[in-house]
Amino acid sequence: MGSFVIKLGGSLIFDENGALKAEYLRAFVRLLRDVESRDRKIVVVVGGGAAARSYISVARDVCRNESALDQLGILASRLNASLLFTMYYDLPPVIPSSLEELVRLYHSNLPVIFTGGFQPGQSTTTVSALTAEATKSQLIIATNVDGVYTSDPRRDPNATLLRKVSIDQLLDMFSQPQKAGEYRLFDMMTLQVIKRSKINTVVVNGNPPDNIRRAMEGLSVGTTIVFP
Numbered sequence: 001m002g003s004f005v006i007k008l009g010g011s012l013i014f015d016e017n018g019a020l021k022a023e024y025l026r027a028f029v030r031l032l033r034d035v036e037s038r039d040r041k042i043v044v045v046v047g048g049g050a051a052a053r054s055y056i057s058v059a060r061d062v063c064r065n066e067s068a069l070d071q072l073g074i075l076a077s078r079l080n081a082s083l084l085f086t087m088y089y090d091l092p093p094v095i096p097s098s099l100e101e102l103v104r105l106y107h108s109n110l111p112v113i114f115t116g117g118f119q120p121g122q123s124t125t126t127v128s129a130l131t132a133e134a135t136k137s138q139l140i141i142a143t144n145v146d147g148v149y150t151s152d153p154r155r156d157p158n159a160t161l162l163r164k165v166s167i168d169q170l171l172d173m174f175s176q177p178q179k180a181g182e183y184r185l186f187d188m189m190t191l192q193v194i195k196r197s198k199i200n201t202v203v204v205n206g207n208p209p210d211n212i213r214r215a216m217e218g219l220s221v222g223t224t225i226v227f228p
């Protein structure tokens with residue numbers, strides 16, 4: 001069975017008040033145990049979520065250094081990844097901080113690897129695309145909406161869900177520049193990596209976690225990115 005990279009959006013692990021969604025995290029860990037098997041590797045790339053945005057917004061009051069602000073977001077995403085590692089393995093967390101470290105862990109005997117961000121100027125969704133490319137894995141982007149819509153469904157009540165979307169359409173839709181803490185669903189780097197390696201990518205609502213299992217089993221769920 002093939003290996004998978006699951007991008008767990010920070011929007012799934014914090015509630016609207018910025019508190020961790022403990023029950024969701026437990027349900028996600030149960031899902032990982034259900035789908036874990038010896039002949040497949042799973043990498044979970046965990047977003048920064050509300051924690052990242054809180055630190056970045058407080059720092060931004062007095063800090064204009066986007067790289068420094070990104071680094072705060074990376075640290076928050078690594079803490080989130082550390083929490084999931086600890087919940088899954090009941091061990092002190094081992095979280096890679098670069099693609100090279102991740103690939104090294106990928107060849108360890110850990111069946112599930114957890115990571116956060118790597119470097120300023122990108123998002124954890126880019127980390128998930130780079131990881132899927134490096135490990136020839138399928139990519140599942142789990143977020144808090146049912147897939148890719150014609151526009152932001154939280155702002156546009158007329159937005160409609162796209163079951164399939166071309167990579168070039170996504171490049172048009174998400175071409176605006178982004179700042180620390182603002183990456184929304186996709187950043188350009190993510191899409192460029194997906195395009196150049198034609199990564200098998202599905203965007204699903206990570207709640208319920210069973211949508212992630214359905215995507216792993218190739219069932220119709222969320223939005224599939226298609227290539228010319």
Ligand SMILES: Nc1ncnc2c1ncn2[C@@H]1O[C@H](COP(=O)(O)OP(=O)(O)O)[C@@H](O)[C@H]1O
Nearest residue numbers: 009010011143144148149151152154183184185
């Ligand atoms: N075309 C679109 N389709 C779906 N969601 C979109 C789109 N454009 C913007 N969004 C927004 O992107 C959000 C998901 O991105 P983000 O908040 O970074 O989530 P995550 O924490 O999962 O990475 C959605 O909740 C939605 O409001």
Ligand SMILES: O=c1ccn([C@@H]2O[C@H](COP(=O)(O)OP(=O)(O)O)[C@@H](O)[C@H]2O)c(=O)[nH]1
Nearest residue numbers: 010047048049070073117118119123124181
């Ligand atoms: O490789 C990375 C990953 C994340 N970030 C920073 O950390 C924040 C939180 O990560 P992300 O936005 O991907 O998390 P999510 O959207 O899932 O909450 C980002 O906005 C960036 O500022 C970064 O600079 N490099």
